[in-house]
Amino acid sequence: xxxxxxxxxxxxxxxxxxxxxxxxxxxxxxxxxxxxxxxxxxxxxxxxxxxxxxxxxxxxxxxxxxxxxxxxxxxxxxxxxxxxxxxxxxxxxxxxxxxxxxxxxxxxxxxxxxxxxxxxxxxxxxxxxxxxxxxxxxxxxxxxxxxxxxxxxxxxxxx
Numbered sequence: 401x402x403x404x405x406x407x408x409x410x411x412x413x414x415x416x417x418x419x420x421x422x423x424x425x426x427x428x429x430x431x432x433x434x435x436x437x438x439x440x441x442x443x444x445x446x447x448x449x450x451x452x453x454x455x456x457x458x459x460x461x462x463x464x465x466x467x468x469x470x471x472x473x474x475x476x477x478x479x480x481x482x483x484x485x486x487x488x489x490x491x492x493x494x495x496x497x498x499x500x501x502x503x504x505x506x507x508x509x510x511x512x513x514x515x516x517x518x519x520x521x522x523x524x525x526x527x528x529x530x531x532x533x534x535x536x537x538x539x540x541x542x543x544x545x546x547x548x549x550x551x552x553x554x555x556x557x558x559x
Contacts, residue, residue: 401427416455421448431455431473436463441470457510459490461498468505475502476530479511480521486511492524499525515543522548 405415405428416431417424421444424432431453434444441454448454456467458475467475479486480495489511499507509521510530518529529548534540 401429405429414453416453421452424452425449433457433476436467441467441472445471455508461494461501464498464502464505464507468502474506474508474527476508476510477526478509478513478530480509481512481514481517483511492520495521495526496524513544515540515547518544518548 401415401417401423408415414430415427416433417427417429418433419435419438421432421434423429425448432444433455434441435457436459438456441456444454453473454471455474455476456463456472458464458467458477464475464477477490477495477498479489480492481489483489495507495509506527507525508528508530509524509526513521513529513531514534518534521529529544531544534544
């Protein structure tokens with residue numbers, strides 16, 4: 401994590417550590433990304449610096465609203481589309497409903513997001529996208545960034 405932070409320090413990027421707030425703090429990371437069943441954000445906020453970004457994985461409207469109400473900075477919601485090993489997709493209709501219910505709270509769409517559907521999730525109200533397979537391949541990563549880059553302004557810290 402320390403090496404990753406050093407690598408991105410000169411770039412317009414932030415580093416979130418998956419599941420481990422202790423490692424995020426020790427490495428000087430910008431934040432932590434937690435599973436939906438992790439320690440409550442209200443509890444974590446008592447022991448971490450106020451500027452530590454906290455993101456939560458969510459799979460339902462209830463989880464999104466709970467994360468928002470407990471002080472998370474954003475949620476990752478999905479799977480929106482078919483994605484290997486991630487269960488039944490919720491679809492764009494559910495993403496739209498969840499984004500509306502969250503009233504502007506930052507939600508990143510995850511699960512099967514690719515260069516063909518990345519703008520659909522933004523049209524549904526998502527603040528951005530999260531992906532693994534599609535962003536690991538340079539051609540699709542470039543296509544996604546070209547399609548959504550002009551529509552996603554600022555950062556989670558600015559939200």
